[in-house]
Amino acid sequence: MIISVFRCEMELTQVNSISVFLHILCLIRYSQTARECLYEYDMKNNRVKITCGKGAVLHIVDQNGNTLLTGETSMSTADSPVVFQLNRSSISSLNDEAHKATKKLSDASKLLRKVREDLTLQINNLINLTSLLQRGDDELKKDLFTLRNHELTSPLVREAIIAALQNQYNFLRMGLLSQNTQMNELIRTTMRLTTSIMKTARGARGVGEILDLRADVMNETLFNITKLMPGGFEHGAFFGEKTVFCPQELKKISKKGTSVTTGVEQGTIMIDSHTPDKIWVMYGYININEVIEYNSLKGLKFEQVDKTYELPFSCVGTGHVVYKQVLYCQKMFTNKIVKYSLAESRWLGERQLDNVGVHDTFPYQSGKHTDLDFAVDEKGLWLIYATNSSRGHIVVSKVNEEDLSFDNTWVTEVKKKTVGNAFIICGVLYAVDAFDKAPTYVKYVFDTNTANGRGLEPGDLPFVNSVSSDYARVYGLDYSPSDQALYSWNNGRIEIYPVSFLDENEP
Template identity: 25%
Template sequence: MFFLSLLCVCGLLLRGDAQDRASLWRGNDRSGRCQYTFTVPSPAEATCPQAGGPELDGLKARLGVLEALVAQLGGRDVQPRGGQQGAAAKLQPELQEALNRVVSERNLLQGEKERLQRELDTLKLRMEEMRRETERLRSRPCLSQSPVAAATATQQDWGRGRPAAGSSQMSHLMTRPNRQGDSSNLRDSAWPHGAQGFQELKAEVTELPAPDANVDNTGCGELISVGEPVTHRKADNIAGKYGVWMQDAEAVSPYGASMLWRIDTIGPEVRQLYGYDDMEQLSKGFPSKVLLLPDPLESTGATMYRGSLYYQRRLSRTLIRYDLVSENVAARRELPHAGFHGQFPYSWGGYTDIDLSVDEKGLWAVYSTSKAQGAIVISKLDPHSLEVKRSWETSIRKASVANSFMICGKLYTVASYAARDTTINHVYDTATGQLKAVSIPFKNKYGYNSMIDYSLAQRKLFAWDNFHLVSYDLRLGRQQAN
């Protein structure tokens, strides 16, 4: 009996101890309903096996896959933990493919953005040129005199043997048409566009010597004289202080024989080539074609021949033939041992180390080398492959002359680029290898001549003189018999 009483007392004590540690919790579940929870700690077990359960294992798996995704996108090689390695490995090819696709699309969009930016810059430049031309036309003064009165005054003044009053504003210098019959140089782009009743033409006639039996302007011969400079256009901005303009004597369709080309050569990346249908459009500044060269150009030594632009690539001795029809590089070749980027320039500087030109004999390069120690070297080039066919080394120091040009296989050098009245002082004949000193008057009208080249198309000199595009008539003597 005593033992049974003792067992009941122990049971009551254990029950009271369990009640001290039991707890009752009341709260709303996720659906909002009230829920009671009664918890009693186990008297025998300190921890429960599988404490997390399947839900915690699933959460850890998803966390491991997420870490693998972040590491893959960040470019880090991080291995997933534990059992998540297999799941991450399955997702890795899909992630790589998605990443490659995103990067490819980004590169395509970047390239399209750059192309559109270049087109926008070109359009802005053309709009600026058109705006300036509009302002120039609006600012042109109009004559207040009526058409009938102006015509009457003109007839009376010319009847008295003197020009009409105010006619000096419309005087024009008439020049002879070239061999091809192009009379575009007789048109003055600055002609006042008023009523036809009071437009008049005043010709300033220059006395010319009687025909000389030794003068022949139809074939090759030695240069006798250079005419007065005729201005065709002034550049619009600082990029046009130096430049080169040219005409192809053997133009290729779709470009006509009257097409002219211009490049402004100031700037770190000279790539734009402007084309004009004729001299009148060049004078007005309205290009009909704008090409973007694939390689930047250096200096003012470019030339045009048989449907291609020939020029020197910037910061190199590489020559490039750019086909105007396909708008692609047709050939490129290094000019052996040629100096470049200021090693052997003309006296005015401008990185004029390599000067390309075209005459009746073909394509030429004028430059110097370390072996020649700064003396002018003349090379005849193959117009298709740019290979050097033959070279001549002269005794003319390249840095001692301002510029040079080729006519009928003869090299002519100009003494000064800045003196208003200077001379053509040397002529070197590649046919005989003889150098001769001459003194043919030459004028730098605007005081900074950075480009002088012979235009085979017009048989004139083209020059770029301190923002101005000018040309010179030439007189050649008859070819001497060998």
């Protein structure tokens, strides 16, 4: 067995003033035909593309030598990409700084408990003093009543009453002074309580900031690592808290969907896998020049608009998407596709598609100018459409997000007008049988990875198509790789259906 070891070091990114240095260690494990990994440095984009032979194992470590990611290439395919996965042992090493902040939080919590005990004692003392003062007040009132109802015929009796009143006065005076002392102590303890709460809050913020920082660093690291691999997100994508790898074969669409009522019959909901905490909505299907941004589905439900974008053009249909905070749609009254940066609020470019059917030439069953349907999956940006040369059959093209050119194109065996809607997962097209039947099913699957398509029976991959299971008019259907769910626009309702995938280990 020949083992070749190569090492390279580069600075990939900077997050919150912390530079992330990655050391890439390649262990090539096969005999006779051992070859080095090929490192291609792209000066323009400041990134490295790594291609290794069969059986390569790569470890990515941080500046302290902790293994962050471990990846390997195929044992059977030459020049195969490296698929990285999180190293479980690295998780504990990422929590060191968080432990320090947690210690501060623990100390503040101890102080808070001590202050609580002191407050309890002082409150009990005040209660006891109040009770004693009440008794003293009652005794004083009794003596005054006696004084009013008896003649003072003897100096001795008079002196005894005066002495009793003096004792009651002294008792009340000492009680009030003690109560005042306890009140002052209570104020000081309350101030300590405020300080403790502030320390606790700072400790909690410290923990949150550290964890957020470590998550950001890991997220950015994984994002850059996927860009280093041949094909970029084709071989692995990091979305939020989960890493998604292709291929993934759709196994089931959940029968239990959730919904949000919009009150608008047609529209498009867009989830960007690179910013999954945002939701973008375009209402209507014609002459749309406004994009509404929400922070959550709850915000959408209660119409709590976060931001509104006015477009310098109008879109048509319901096949729009947002990818990397860039809107892609069909430009109204044209056969052009256009892109617009939501992050920068500016037009980025457009492309004319001369041979593509538009203006309800090859729409889905619903019509409504659904000729051009953008899609986003783990591999990037796609366009689903039909042409005269394809005789109305669905055509799938992988879209280059830079210039809107097509990197590759496939023609399927299913006519677009016979399909209710379609979506793409890991480069696989799934075409739904009907837009207005509940339930319906996925009737056709086309895999761009193998260029093979096949028809399905109603029981193979059913889809309820409506949360109410009684009425459906689905005008938009898209897959979101960030939360692995289908988002549909069903006659005034946004409906969300989680999906699950086949386990490769299943028999």
